[in-house]
Amino acid sequence: AQSVAQPEDQVNVAEGNPLTVKCTYSVSGNPYLFWYVQYPNRGLQFLLKYITGDNLVKGSYGFEAEFNKSQTSFHLKKPSALVSDSALYFCAVRGQGSGNTGKLIFGQGTTLQVKP
């Protein structure tokens, strides 16, 4: 069965410091991996994705993520956090292969709090 784990309910970072939001996954076959951000009472905004190719993926708003197949991880990172980055972040996975309906499996979400 496919699953995604975000082990931290909340991550606290000081503005200007680097941030990491962790994600590990379990999927049969090669994964498609995604990060989304959600602001209060809003839908999800796409940040970045890994489909194939370079393990380091760069996305919106200065975020990046590194696909690590051996550790089955896809941690989200940013070199210098902004207060405006404070939001709820979701990691998601879908499996490749025939018969896949395209549905995403989401992690439980991590609240990022960036303090001035």
Added chain:
Amino acid sequence: GAVVSQHPSWVICKSGTSVKIECRSLDFQATTMFWYRQFPKQSLMLMATSNEGSKATYEQGVEKDKFLINHASLTLSTLTVTSAHPEDSSFYICSARDELADSYNEQFFGPGTRLTVL
């Protein structure tokens, strides 16, 4: 491009009434749309996969007679919460895939609909 809208953005209704939520892909065609439910500070729970021109595929534990899904065109899917009760109060989010684009692996999300049942 790849914009998904939802209507209404919020709705308050009385217990026992039915509520319809629309999900539209504004600038692309979507044969597949997805409906999610989200409780406060929790993750998204996939309710069903909406398939244009055919029956929706519901996830285990989701009552198909309670949550009616219709995907009558390539740009519109509707979710009707029938005989709503307070426990149906939630944030409902739809998403769609642009299967003709290079971004076909992505899902584009609507802004969500906040349903409150009194």
